[in-house]
Amino acid sequence: MANTAVATGASTRPNYGSMSRDRTWALRWSYFFLVLFAIFFLMPPIYMLITSLKTSAEISAAKNPWWISNPTLQNYIELLTQNQFLVFFRNSAIVSICVVIITMLISVIAAFALARMKFWGSATLATGVFLTYLIPETLLFIPLFKMFAWVNEVFGVQLMNHWWTMIILYPTLTVPFATWIMIGYFASIPKELDEAALIDGATWMQTLTKIFIPVALPGIIAATIFTFTVSWAQFLYPLAFTTSTSELVLPVGIVTTLIKGDVFNWGQIMTGALLGAAPPLIIYAFLMDYYIAGLTAGATKG
Amino acid sequence: MADIAARNPAVVTGDRRSSLHKLMQRKSTIAFLMALPLILLLAILVAYPAGFAVYLATLNKGMTRFVGFGNFEFLFGRDTFWLVVYQSCLFAITAVIFKAIIGFVVAHFVHNIPSKGQRKWRGMLLVPWVIPPAMSTLAWLWLFDPSYSALNWILAHFGIGNVPWTGEAGWARFSVILVNVWIGSPFFMIMYLAALKSVPEQLYEAASIDGATWWQRIWYVTLPMMRNIIAITALFSLIVTFANFDIVRVLTAGGPLNSTHIFGTWAFRVGIEGGDIPLGAAVSLFMVPILAVAATFILRDITKRGSEV
Numbered sequence: 001m002a003n004t005a006v007a008t009g010a011s012t013r014p015n016y017g018s019m020s021r022d023r024t025w026a027l028r029w030s031y032f033f034l035v036l037f038a039i040f041f042l043m044p045p046i047y048m049l050i051t052s053l054k055t056s057a058e059i060s061a062a063k064n065p066w067w068i069s070n071p072t073l074q075n076y077i078e079l080l081t082q083n084q085f086l087v088f089f090r091n092s093a094i095v096s097i098c099v100v101i102i103t104m105l106i107s108v109i110a111a112f113a114l115a116r117m118k119f120w121g122s123a124t125l126a127t128g129v130f131l132t133y134l135i136p137e138t139l140l141f142i143p144l145f146k147m148f149a150w151v152n153e154v155f156g157v158q159l160m161n162h163w164w165t166m167i168i169l170y171p172t173l174t175v176p177f178a179t180w181i182m183i184g185y186f187a188s189i190p191k192e193l194d195e196a197a198l199i200d201g202a203t204w205m206q207t208l209t210k211i212f213i214p215v216a217l218p219g220i221i222a223a224t225i226f227t228f229t230v231s232w233a234q235f236l237y238p239l240a241f242t243t244s245t246s247e248l249v250l251p252v253g254i255v256t257t258l259i260k261g262d263v264f265n266w267g268q269i270m271t272g273a274l275l276g277a278a279p280p281l282i283i284y285a286f287l288m289d290y291y292i293a294g295l296t297a298g299a300t301k302g
Numbered sequence: 303m304a305d306i307a308a309r310n311p312a313v314v315t316g317d318r319r320s321s322l323h324k325l326m327q328r329k330s331t332i333a334f335l336m337a338l339p340l341i342l343l344l345a346i347l348v349a350y351p352a353g354f355a356v357y358l359a360t361l362n363k364g365m366t367r368f369v370g371f372g373n374f375e376f377l378f379g380r381d382t383f384w385l386v387v388y389q390s391c392l393f394a395i396t397a398v399i400f401k402a403i404i405g406f407v408v409a410h411f412v413h414n415i416p417s418k419g420q421r422k423w424r425g426m427l428l429v430p431w432v433i434p435p436a437m438s439t440l441a442w443l444w445l446f447d448p449s450y451s452a453l454n455w456i457l458a459h460f461g462i463g464n465v466p467w468t469g470e471a472g473w474a475r476f477s478v479i480l481v482n483v484w485i486g487s488p489f490f491m492i493m494y495l496a497a498l499k500s501v502p503e504q505l506y507e508a509a510s511i512d513g514a515t516w517w518q519r520i521w522y523v524t525l526p527m528m529r530n531i532i533a534i535t536a537l538f539s540l541i542v543t544f545a546n547f548d549i550v551r552v553l554t555a556g557g558p559l560n561s562t563h564i565f566g567t568w569a570f571r572v573g574i575e576g577g578d579i580p581l582g583a584a585v586s587l588f589m590v591p592i593l594a595v596a597a598t599f600i601l602r603d604i605t606k607r608g609s610e611v
Binding site: 141 | 329330331332333334336337339340341343344347348349350351352354355358365404407408410411412414415421423424425426427428429430432433434435436437438440441442444445447450452455456484488489492493496541542544545546547548551552565566569570573574579582583586587589590593596597600601604605
């Protein structure tokens with residue numbers, strides 16, 4: 001076919017044919033490798049689900065670990081009727097929701113001031129916000145530990161071993177990032193928009209609430225999702241600062257209480273881990289596009 | 303206050319210059335007040351503790367006496383410390399390289415397929431990044447279980463005997479890197495995919511007219527166009543990976559025989575569990591140099607791009 005096309009003088013034809021054949025093969029290989037990578041990336045969560053549906057007897061039987069013979073919801077029922085697990089869940093939920101509210105209030109207002117209402121030192125402060133975003137919590141937990149002891153001595157306020165301490169601590173991880181994203185989104189809004197509002201007699205607060213927040217709503221949603229995900233997943237601070245079982249948040253609670261000495265009840269651990277991973281995953285499933293937009297904006301917008 | 307001046311046109315037209323000046327002054331005062339919660343939060347809970355860590359590191363164990371560089375000297379004399387330095391660098395550098403390579407390759411495959419299906423694949427491949435690391439590491443711990451390892455069960459079908467995933471120093475190091483790569487490469491994938499989409503199609507057309515092979519297209523078109531994103535993503539990830547805690551803590555807790563401890567987990571072991579807060583602070587401070595270098599490069603890139611715009 002291709003040869004006859006050349007013979008009749010339609011010179012673009014054969015070329016096009018071989019290119020599309022290359023393209024088909026490239027596509028097949030792409031799908032093949034994507035399936036391989038998807039298996040690699042989804043294997044642990046799927047194995048969590050498989051294990052969570054098994055009884056302890058089935059887990060310890062030397063059979064195919066990837067197959068469930070007698071699926072059961074027993075692990076879920078046991079965990080969800082256990083008071084302790086519900087306490088972890090409640091602690092995590094309250095902490096995350098409070099942190100989201102505090103973070104968004106602080107960072108949206110501050111980002112507006114930094115992006116639009118330049119003041120003395122505002123450029124330095126913007127850089128400073130970014131720098132604090134780069135300071136990891138592994139550097140801060142030891143001095144904070146000592147500072148809490150000092151606060152207890154001087155003010156008589158015990159910050160150690162309380163889940164609500166996390167509401168004070170988590171914003172240090174979420175505010176710099178949320179502010180940084182919001183500065184980027186606000187900076188991309190045309191100046192004419194807020195100038196028009198100011199000329200029409202709007203106050204700064206009105207400009208923020210009536211113009212900037214609606215226009216930058218995708219950015220706000222992205223920052224909110226991130227704040228929630230980060231505070232739900234945080235592990236080091238609660239591990240360092242809380243010990244009583246009634247004060248633990250979900251990730252730490254699952255890791256420290258479900259593993260009892262050398263006895264591993266893997267069915268329950270995997271159920272707990274899956275339930276712990278569920279809230280961020282559900283939010284992600286519904287708001288994936290905002291999530292991805294925020295991810296790329298965080299590092300690329302400057 | 304500023305609203306009155308702004309709302310009342312008579313004020314503005316009447317005494318134009320001075321009221322404008324006042325307006326500007328008020329504006330910056332309001333702006334400062336709006337940023338004040340942020341400033342206080344970061345000053346009290348980030349900047350102050352960071353400085354306080356330096357002071358803490360110069361005290362003795364009971365925090366009663368100034369010992370200068372005593373803690374650092376003590377660390378330099380310990381084999382475990384050098385093991386931690388080695389492992390931290392090995393862990394961070396290897397993991398970042400593999401994350402970048404896998405992210406780049408997967409981004410290419412996703413970019414190759416028709417854009418209709420891309421969203422679905424992208425969504426599926428980003429799942430490891432969304433699950434809280436402590437939770438997904440638990441799943442890996444169970445996959446690596448010495449007696450019931452589901453991975454070894456699969457490998458046995460390929461004739462590979464029992465792999466001591468977390469039991470032996472070399473394998474344990476491999477395992478923590480593997481889990482970190484699993485969690486982190488989706489992030490690289492998303493960043494590189496966004497960068498790939500921003501490369502103008504005409505460049506590829508011009509390259510294929512000039513007879514470039516697919517490898518030449520990647521080397522001379524894609525990579526130079528993506529250089530910035532590749533660098534900044536890698537630097538970001540280097541900071542996060544170097545300061546990692548969750549994965550090592552849950553998977554091996556530093557073992558076997560401290561061979562997988564990195565700065566974060568060892569500082570926790572020494573400072574919180576061992577009760578020697580100054581020594582723990584000294585350990586964590588060793589993260590600062592590499593963080594500072596990475597941060598400098600990132601900032602330079604950002605200010606450069608800021609001035610271009």
